[in-house]
Amino acid sequence: xxxxxxxxxFALVVDLASGDYRQDPIPxxxxxxxxxxxxxxxxxxxxxxxPASDLDGETLTDSARRHxxxxxxxxxxxxxxxxxxLVGTGLTTSxxxxxxxxxxxxxxxADGLSSSHLAVELxxxxxxxxxxxxxxxxxxxxxxxxxxxPRIRPAGHLMGLSTxxxxxxxxxxxxxxxxxxxxxxxxGPAGENLVRFASIANDGGRQAGRxxxxxxxxxxxxxxIAVRGSAEADPTVADPKSLRRYARDLSRRSLGPATxxxxxxxxxxxxSVFNRLGTLPTRNxxxxxxxxxxxxxxEVLHQTKxxxxxxxxxxxxxxxxxxxxxxxxxxxxxxxxxxxxLEYESLFALGPLVGVGDPDAIIxxxxxxxxxxxxxxxxxxVVAWAIETxxxxxxxxxxxxxxxxxxxxxxFGKGDAIIDLLDDIGRRRxxxxxxLADGTRLxxxxxxxxxxxxxxxVKGLEMPGYEPRSLKTLALGLATTPxxxxxxxxxxxxxxxxxxxxxxxxxxxxxxxxxxxxxFAAALDSLIWCKFLRRAFSDFWEESAAVYRMVTGWKDFDAxxxxxxxxxxxxxxxxYNQRWGWRRSDDTLPPRTLxxxxxxxxxxxxxxxxxxxxxxxxxxxxxxxxxxxxRVDLAVAFS
Amino acid sequence: xxxxxxxxNASVLVKVELFGLARMRARVNALTLxxxxxxxxxxxxxxxxxxxxxxxxxxxxxxxxxxxxxxxNRNGLAFLPAEPDALLQLAEGDTLLLLPNQAGG
Numbered sequence: 001x002x003x004x005x006x007x008x009x010f011a012l013v014v015d016l017a018s019g020d021y022r023q024d025p026i027p028x029x030x031x032x033x034x035x036x037x038x039x040x041x042x043x044x045x046x047x048x049x050x051p052a053s054d055l056d057g058e059t060l061t062d063s064a065r066r067h068x069x070x071x072x073x074x075x076x077x078x079x080x081x082x083x084x085x086l087v088g089t090g091l092t093t094s095x096x097x098x099x100x101x102x103x104x105x106x107x108x109x110a111d112g113l114s115s116s117h118l119a120v121e122l123x124x125x126x127x128x129x130x131x132x133x134x135x136x137x138x139x140x141x142x143x144x145x146x147x148x149x150p151r152i153r154p155a156g157h158l159m160g161l162s163t164x165x166x167x168x169x170x171x172x173x174x175x176x177x178x179x180x181x182x183x184x185x186x187x188g189p190a191g192e193n194l195v196r197f198a199s200i201a202n203d204g205g206r207q208a209g210r211x212x213x214x215x216x217x218x219x220x221x222x223x224x225i226a227v228r229g230s231a232e233a234d235p236t237v238a239d240p241k242s243l244r245r246y247a248r249d250l251s252r253r254s255l256g257p258a259t260x261x262x263x264x265x266x267x268x269x270x271x272s273v274f275n276r277l278g279t280l281p282t283r284n285x286x287x288x289x290x291x292x293x294x295x296x297x298x299e300v301l302h303q304t305k306x307x308x309x310x311x312x313x314x315x316x317x318x319x320x321x322x323x324x325x326x327x328x329x330x331x332x333x334x335x336x337x338x339x340x341x342l343e344y345e346s347l348f349a350l351g352p353l354v355g356v357g358d359p360d361a362i363i364x365x366x367x368x369x370x371x372x373x374x375x376x377x378x379x380x381x382v383v384a385w386a387i388e389t390x391x392x393x394x395x396x397x398x399x400x401x402x403x404x405x406x407x408x409x410x411x412f413g414k415g416d417a418i419i420d421l422l423d424d425i426g427r428r429r430x431x432x433x434x435x436l437a438d439g440t441r442l443x444x445x446x447x448x449x450x451x452x453x454x455x456x457x458v459k460g461l462e463m464p465g466y467e468p469r470s471l472k473t474l475a476l477g478l479a480t481t482p483x484x485x486x487x488x489x490x491x492x493x494x495x496x497x498x499x500x501x502x503x504x505x506x507x508x509x510x511x512x513x514x515x516x517x518x519x520f521a522a523a524l525d526s527l528i529w530c531k532f533l534r535r536a537f538s539d540f541w542e543e544s545a546a547v548y549r550m551v552t553g554w555k556d557f558d559a560x561x562x563x564x565x566x567x568x569x570x571x572x573x574x575x576y577n578q579r580w581g582w583r584r585s586d587d588t589l590p591p592r593t594l595x596x597x598x599x600x601x602x603x604x605x606x607x608x609x610x611x612x613x614x615x616x617x618x619x620x621x622x623x624x625x626x627x628x629x630x631r632v633d634l635a636v637a638f639s
Numbered sequence: 640x641x642x643x644x645x646x647x648n649a650s651v652l653v654k655v656e657l658f659g660l661a662r663m664r665a666r667v668n669a670l671t672l673x674x675x676x677x678x679x680x681x682x683x684x685x686x687x688x689x690x691x692x693x694x695x696x697x698x699x700x701x702x703x704x705x706x707x708x709x710x711x712n713r714n715g716l717a718f719l720p721a722e723p724d725a726l727l728q729l730a731e732g733d734t735l736l737l738l739p740n741q742a743g744g
Contacts, residue, residue: 258706261659499717502717535707535740
C-alpha cells in the first residue's frame with residue numbers, strides 16, 4: 001500500500017446507541033477527489049446519511065417534505081466532524097474543521113465550519129473524520145483520548161449548562177495531571193431543547209452556527225465531545241522543507257494590507273459601509289439603512305468599548321474581537337467580567353435587523369446567544385419576523401415569559417425584551433419561545449396570515465446581513481447555495497463590491513460569476529483555508545494546488561484538477577439535496593425581496609423581480625452543467 | 640462619467656468619505672479635496688497621503704496605489720477601478736467613498 005501523506009486514511013465511526021465503534025478506511029482516490037473539510041464531509045454524508053431511497057421533490061407533498069425536517073432529528077442522521085489535509089501542518093489559518101449533518105431547519109445539507117485547537121486534536125484522535133450515529137439512551141459525553149478509544153460517559157450533571165460552563169466543566173472533569181487539556185465541542189440549552197438553529201461551540205466560544213447542528217447533537221443526547229490526541233499521530237507531509245518555506249512566506253503575506261481590516265477592526269467594520277451603500281438589512285429587511293448605524297459601527301465600537309483581538313490556533317490574522325459585556329442597570333457588579341465575541345453578522349442580526357441601536361444591548365444579546373448555543377443570524381432573523389408579525393396584529397406582543405419582555409413587549413428596538421425572548425427561544429419556554437425555536441419558515445407556516453411573505457429565509461435558513469436587492473449577484477448566490485441563505489458558501493458579493501458588475505442590475509454574466517465564487521468558497525472550505533486569507537494569495541488556484549502537492553505528494557495534482565474537483569463537490573452537494581427531496585422552487589428568495597423595492601438609501605426604488613432572478617438562476621444552472629430544472633445527473637455527481 | 644463632468648484641468652471639490660481603518664487613521668469621517676476633473680486614482684492617492692500620511696501601509700501603498708483590501712466607490716453607486724492610471728471621472732459635488740473590502744462575518 002502506498003504511503004498516505006497529509007491524511008490519516010480513515011474515519012472513526014461511533015454508534016451512541018450501542019457504544020460500538022470502528023475505523024472505516026477512506027480510499028485515497030476519495031480523499032483526492034474530495035480534498036477534505038466540506039468536500040470530504042459531503043461524501044461522508046452521502047455514505048452515512050443518504051435516504052433509504054432517493055426522493056423526488058417535485059412529487060413529494062408539502063407535508064411529506066415538512067416531515068423530513070423532523071426526521072433530521074432521528075438517530076440515523078449522522079453528525080460528522082471532518083478535518084482536512086492542511087490540519088496539523090501549522091499553515092496559518094488551517095486549524096479548521098467542518099461539521100456535517102442534515103439540517104432540521106432546512107431538511108438539506110448542513111455544512112458548518114469552525115476552527116482552532118479542536119481541529120488538531122480531532123485529526124490526531126479520530127482520523128480524517130469522526131462520524132457519530134445513533135442516539136444514546138441517556139445524556140452523554142463522548143470522550144476520545146490519546147488511545148483513540150471512544151468512551152461514552154454520563155453527562156446528566158452537565159445538562160442545562162451554558163456552552164461556556166459545559167466546556168469548563170468537561171475540561172475540569174477530564175484533567176489528567178500534566179497532560180494537555182482535552183478540547184471540547186458542546187451544545188448549550190438550545191441544543192438540548194432541539195432548537196432548530198442550535199449551534200455547536202468549541203474552544204471558548206467558536207461556533208459551527210448555521211443550520212442547526214446543535215439540535216442534531218441534542219437529538220443524540222450528546223451534550224459534549226472531548227478530544228485529546230497524540231502528536232505522534234500527526235500524519236507526515238510529503239515535502240516538509242518546501243512546506244515550511246511556503247508557510248513562512250504565507251504568514252508574512254497574511255500580515256499585509258489585505259488583512260489589516262480583520263486584524264484591527266474585525267468584520268464589524270461592515271456596518272458603516274453597508275449602511276452607506278444601502279445594503280444593511282434593517283427591521284426585518286423593511287429598510288436597507290439604519291438610523292443608529294453610526295452608534296453600532298465598528299469604528300465607534302472600537303473607540304468606545306474595551307476590545308481585544310483573539311486568534312484561532314495557528315492563525316496570524318486574529319480577526320476575532322472580544323468585547324466586554326456591560327451589565328444592565330440594577331444587575332450589580334457581576335461575579336466575573338463577561339465578554340462576547342462580536343462579528344458583523346451577530347452585530348447586524350441583533351442590532352439593525354431587530355432595530356436595536358444600543359451597543360450594550362447587542363453585545364449582551366450576542367453573549368446570550370453563545371451561552372444558549374444558538375446561531376445569532378437565525379436568532380435575529382426569527383425575532384425580527386416575530387416583531388413585524390406582532391406589529392401586524394398576527395402575534396400577541398406581550399407573550400415573553402420574563403419581566404422585561406412582558407413590560408416592553410415585542411417591538412423593534414427593545415433590546416432587553418429581545419434578550420428575554422432569546423432566553424425563551426433557547427429553552428423552548430412559553431408559547432412564543434416554542435414557536436420561534438422552530439425557525440422563521442415553520443413559524444410563519446403555523447401563524448399564516450401571509451406572514452411567509454416577510455419570513456426572510458431561503459430553504460428555511462434565515463438571511464445573512466446582505467441586502468440582496470442592492471447586491472444582485474449575491475441575490476443569485478443566496479437563492480442557489482445548497483444550504484440556504486448563506487454568505488459563506490458563496491462569495492458572489494465580491495463581484496457586487498467591485499467594478500466588475502453593476503450591483504443594482506442583472507445581466508447574463510451573473511450565473512458564471514456565482515458558480516466561480518461558489519467554487520472558490522468550496523476550495524477554501526475543503527482544503528480548509530480561512531476566507532479572510534483569500535486576498536493574501538497571489539494566485540489562489542496555483543498556490544493551493546502547490547500546497548496540496550507538498551502535503552500529499554500527489555505530484556500531478558494541479559490547479560486544473562483543483563478547479564475540476566471543487567466543481568465536483570458542488571455536484572455532490574446538489575446531489576445530496578436532490579436525494580432528500582429538493583425541488584426547483586427551493587431555489588428562490590423571500591417574497592418581500594421579489595415584490596418590494598427598497599424604500600431608502602442610495603438604492604431607494606431598486607427592486608428585484610422574479611423574472612430577473614429566474615433568468616440568473618437559469619444561467620447558473622447552465623454554467624453548472626445541470627439541466628434546465630436545476631437537477632444534477634446523479635451518475636455524473638458520483639463518478 | 641456623471642452628467643456634470645467638467646472639462647479636463649478644471650478643478651472640482653470632492654468629498655471623500657472614509658470608512659474602517661481609513662477613518663481611524665484620519666480621525667475624521669470625511670475629507671474635502673480639490674482635484675482635477677481628469678484626475679486619476681494615483682492623483683487622488685497623492686492628495687490623500689498629503690492629507691493623512693498615516694494612510695500609507697494600510698489604505699494606500701507606499702507607491703501611492705489603493706492598497707489590497709480597499710476599494711473606491713463614487714456616490715455610493717459605482718465601484719471604480721483601482722489601477723493608478725484609471726480616471727476617476729469626477730464632477731462637481733461628487734462624493735468618493737474609500738471602503739474596506741467586504742467579507743464574511
